[in-house]
Amino acid sequence: MHYIMEAPPQVTRFDKSVLRKIGHTPLIKLESITRHLAKDVEIYAKAEWHNVGGSVKARPALRMIQEGIREGKLGRGKILLDSTSGNTGVAYAIIGRILGFKVQLVIPANVCKERKGIMASAYNAELILSDPLESSDGAIKLAQEIYRKNPDKFFMPDQYNNPYNWMAHRDTTAKEIWEQTGGRITHFVAGIGTSGTLMGTTRGLKSFNPNILSYAVEPAEALHGLEGLKHMETSIVPGIYDPSVFDEKISIPTEDGYNMVMRIEKEEGIIVGQSSGAALCGALQVAEKIEKGIIITVFPDSCAECNIAHGDFSI
Ligand SMILES: Cc1ncc(COP(=O)(O)O)c(C=O)c1O
Structure with missing residues (x-):
């Protein structure tokens, strides 16, 4: 079953300089949601909605x-x-x-x-x-x-099977995180959809410091509502996905991801998409088990319009 939505006829070109603005996203320290953690544990989120087009x-x-x-x-x-x-x-x-x-x-x-x-x-x-x-x-x-x-x-770029997907993250996301943390990152946590973010950033970070631990966050249920993420056991597994690249997998129920999106808004003042909520659930699970560390996670987008449309927020 499919139908086609036609594109409108007018085409105006954007300036090529926009392409240079891809990447270079800020790293935001989460100060409130992390208050209960040991004093030497910090969590930062890579604010990928700052990218051109609003996502990673x-x-x-x-x-x-x-x-x-x-x-x-x-x-x-x-x-x-x-x-x-x-x-x-x-x-x-x-x-x-x-x-x-x-x-x-x-x-x-x-x-x-x-x-x-x-x-x-x-x-x-x-x-x-x-x-x-x-x-x-x-x-x-x-x-x-x-x-x-x-x-x-x-x-057809075929983002699920194209190695340049993960290479983009190895060469940009990982490098930026390494530089922004002054090489202090100890743990990396990211959701998996195509798995490009996790595969590439983990490979890049481990090339700087092989002791950095990496965690894949996936939906706990086969039928889930965490837009952008994949439940690997029951999905077509992307060709670029290699479970030997990361250290551990963390499963997050849809409801926990949604609740965390609301907490991020209320406690940190940031509106993010559902996969960011799931990623932070995973980062907190890691953080709660350690006494010292710099944990970096990725907030892929800020789909405020989806959250509002789905009734998760009262505006
Ligand atoms: C909102 C959102 N979060 C997370 C991801 C997962 O990123 P990746 O495909 O790099 O695994 C995607 C991918 O489409 C996404 O759209």
């Missing part, structure tokens, strides 16, 4: 596109086609407008209408909506089906 996904999207152009796979009128739960789509759509190529995105129909609006109306991408009951796996399958019928028409 600008980093891998840019790298996969740059490498696609370098390898001659994107260009000569080709359309960028990929499946996404939203954030990568926004990033592709912005970069497409900057560099002047068309973008078609397969997304689960239940992705919030605000995000669909950003991709289609603001950035001109064409949306193909997949069965909401099949979640991100339905979008992956449909994108592959469309690609297979017409491979010459498309460049």
Whole structure:
């Protein structure tokens, strides 16, 4: 089951200098939620909603596109086609407008209408909506089906299987965290969707200091509401996912992730998306077991519109 939302006809290009603003996000110290921890334990969140397009996904999207152009796979009128739960789509759509190529995105129909609006109306991408009951796996399958019928028409970055996804994080996210903490980071905690953030940042950080411990946060349930994250046991496992890269996995129930989103707003004054709530639940579990350490987690986006639309906040 799918239908198509047409992109509006007007296309104005964005300035190329916008691409240089991808990355370089702030590291925010969480001061209130962490009050009960041992005095030498600190948690910081990488504020990825400061990225172009409002999410962590600008980093891998840019790298996969740059490498696609370098390898001659994107260009000569080709359309960028990929499946996404939203954030990568926004990033592709912005970069497409900057560099002047068309973008078609397969997304689960239940992705919030605000995000669909950003991709289609603001950035001109064409949306193909997949069965909401099949979640991100339905979008992956449909994108592959469309690609297979017409491979010459498309460049499919395939963020789940493209090593440039995790390499973007190894070369930018990890480097920034290392520099921003002055090399003091002891633990890294991140949610897994494509797993690019965790795979790349962990590899980068462990190359600086192999003693840094890394934790993967995944939804506790197969049917969950933590947008952007994947329950690996019951999903199509991304080709770039390698469980030997990190040290431990932490499972977070949807409800705990949602409650933490509200606590982050009320106690830290920051509005973040659901996967950030789950990531902080994981970071707190790690923090509560140690007496000393600098824990870094990633807040992938600030999907305030989703949270409000889903009734998690009274505004
Ligand atoms: C909101 C959100 N959080 C977390 C993730 C997971 O990041 P990664 O795909 O790098 O594992 C994604 C990925 O799409 C996302 O959109």
